[in-house]
Amino acid sequence: MKFVDSAKITVSSGAGGRGCVSFRREKFIPRGGPNGGDGGHGGSIIMATNLRKRTLYHLRNKSHFTAKNGAPGQGSQKTGRNGADLIIEVPPGTIIIDSETGTVIRDMVGDEQFVLARGGRGGRGNAHFKTSTNRAPRMAQPGEPGQTLSIQLELKLLADVGLIGMPNAGKSTLISTVSSARPKIGNYPFTTLHPNLGVVYPSHGEPYVMADIPGLIKGAHSGAGLGHQFLRHIERTRILVHLVDVTDIEKDAPLAGYRIINDEMAQYSEALARKSRIVVINKMDLPEAAERAKWFEHAPGAPEFYPISAVTGEGIPALMRQISRELAWLDED
Numbered sequence: 617m618k619f620v621d622s623a624k625i626t627v628s629s630g631a632g633g634r635g636c637v638s639f640r641r642e643k644f645i646p647r648g649g650p651n652g653g654d655g656g657h658g659g660s661i662i663m664a665t666n667l668r669k670r671t672l673y674h675l676r677n678k679s680h681f682t683a684k685n686g687a688p689g690q691g692s693q694k695t696g697r698n699g700a701d702l703i704i705e706v707p708p709g710t711i712i713i714d715s716e717t718g719t720v721i722r723d724m725v726g727d728e729q730f731v732l733a734r735g736g737r738g739g740r741g742n743a744h745f746k747t748s749t750n751r752a753p754r755m756a757q758p759g760e761p762g763q764t765l766s767i768q769l770e771l772k773l774l775a776d777v778g779l780i781g782m783p784n785a786g787k788s789t790l791i792s793t794v795s796s797a798r799p800k801i802g803n804y805p806f807t808t809l810h811p812n813l814g815v816v817y818p819s820h821g822e823p824y825v826m827a828d829i830p831g832l833i834k835g836a837h838s839g840a841g842l843g844h845q846f847l848r849h850i851e852r853t854r855i856l857v858h859l860v861d862v863t864d865i866e867k868d869a870p871l872a873g874y875r876i877i878n879d880e881m882a883q884y885s886e887a888l889a890r891k892s893r894i895v896v897i898n899k900m901d902l903p904e905a906a907e908r909a910k911w912f913e914h915a916p917g918a919p920e921f922y923p924i925s926a927v928t929g930e931g932i933p934a935l936m937r938q939i940s941r942e943l944a945w946l947d948e949d
Contacts, residue, residue, distance in 0.1 A: 621771040623675040624715060627733050630658025630683040630699035632759025635739035638691035639752065650752060651693050652742040655759045656686030658735030659699035665724050669707035670813070672771055683733075686759055689741045699735055707771060709852060715766040732767070736760030775813060775827035777939055778853030780881075782873050785859040786898040788812065789926040791828040794936060821940035827853060851885060855942050856893035857935075860912070860921070862905045865897075870911040871918060894922065894938055901925040 633655025640648025661683055681704055687696035712721040712732070722730060739757030746753055779787040795814025812828040829850055850856065864873045874895070882889035897909050900923045909923055922938065924931035 621672060623672045623769045624679070624766070625675060625704075625769065626680045626764065626766045627661040627702075627704070628680070628682045628764040629661050629733035629735040629762035630685040631762045632656065632658045632736035632738040633686035633688040633696040633699075634758045635741035635744075635756030636689035636691060636694075636696075637742045637754055637756045640692075650742040650746050651691055652756055653689030653691070653694040653696065654741050654744075655689045655738030655757075656696035656698040657738050658686045658759070658762045659683030659701045660731045660735045661733040661763075661765075662701050662703045662729055663712060663722065663724065663732045664703050664705050664729035665708045665710070665727055666705040667708060667727060669705060671707065672710070672769055674705075675769070683735060683762065685762070686735070686738045688759075689738070689756070693741065693743050696738060698738075701735070703729070704732075706769060709772045711770045711772065713768040713770065715768050721767065733763040733765055736762045772852040775852060776824035776854045776943055777816075777826040778850050778856050779826065779828050779859060780850060780856050780877060781859035782861060782864060782877065785861040785864075786926045787828045787859055790857075790859065790898070790924075790932075791826055793926050793929065793932065795826055816936070816939075818936050818940045820937070821944060824939075824943055850881065850891075851888055853891070855939070856891055857939065858893050858895045860895065860897045862897050862899045862902060862908050865908040865912050867911050870908075870915040874912075874919075892942060894935070894942065895919045896922045896924055896935060898924055898926055900930055901928045 635655050636652035638650065638652040640651050642648060661681065681702055683702040684699035686699045689696045706724060708725060708727070710724045712724065713719065714721055721732070737760045739759045742753045742756045745755055779791060781787055791812060791814045795816045814826050814828070815823055816826050817823045858874070858877060860874050866872065878889070881891075897912060899905060900909065905923075909921075912918055912921070922931055922935045924935055926932070
């Protein structure tokens with residue numbers, strides 16, 4: 617299934633039904649009083665999270681959603697039928713933004729629902745307007761109009777651990793090794809075109825969700841490559857695992873690739889730059905990997921790292937233990 621993480625739609629709640637102008641017309645009851653009923657209320661637009669949904673793909677072919685109008689009132693003080701509400705389901709992590717103002721209306725994080733556009737109230741029938749001086753009112757209220765909103769939906773993944781790094785750093789291989797996720801894997805850039813989620817069941821600690829975020833490149837913060845589309849998802853994760861491809865480590869500039877990713881995240885968001893992360897050097901099963909890892913280790917400003925091979929499993933148990941410890945520390949905070 618194609619991953620869709622944004623959608624622009626227009627929603628319209630239903631209008632209220634008009635009130636009725638009616639008078640009693642019964643045999644042997646002359647000059648029957650007013651008995652016009654009220655109009656029904658219009659249906660509302662309700663946004664609700666569906667825990668089984670992972671994308672906004674179901675909104676790809678429809679751009680306008682309209683709830684039902686309320687029915688008009690009838691004689692004998694019969695109230696019109698209320699219009700049916702329209703429920704729009706979205707996955708958890710969806711942000712609802714007013715397209716005109718850019719204001720965030722709601723951040724749908726958990727299992728929740730709320731009324732986005734309330735239906736119009738039904739108009740009152742002429743039975744409400746009878747007075748001592750006007751016993752035969754020939755007026756009724758029209759129903760209130762519904763609300764129309766143009767909104768932008770943006771989905772940010774909800775995951776505990778986000779795998780980041782340059783394209784082809786081995787993120788898909790790692791998530792397929794430690795979880796049941798089976799992403800497409802290939803030896804070329806941008807194999808992953810949409811985030812993949814997998815549940816990891818460590819030997820110690822609580823299970824957690826890991827997200828394989830597509831590779832970032834220089835200029836991602838300004839939209840280059842996959843750009844903003846996936847930097848948004850990284851914001852949702854609790855910790856980051858930064859994979860460095862050992863074959864990208866050059867003797868003259870061993871931290872170059874590592875710093876590109878850090879700089880892009882810092883320019884996109886200060887909060888993202890401060891997020892807790894674990895650095896990993898991957899593909900340690902390759903020739904000259906140990907030597908290249910030493911170039912990285914001895915470079916000024918180099919972070920501590922975990923050497924692993926996502927293919928052979930080398931170093932992965934130690935990495936998994938550290939991830940569990942990091943998440944446990946965050947839970948304590």
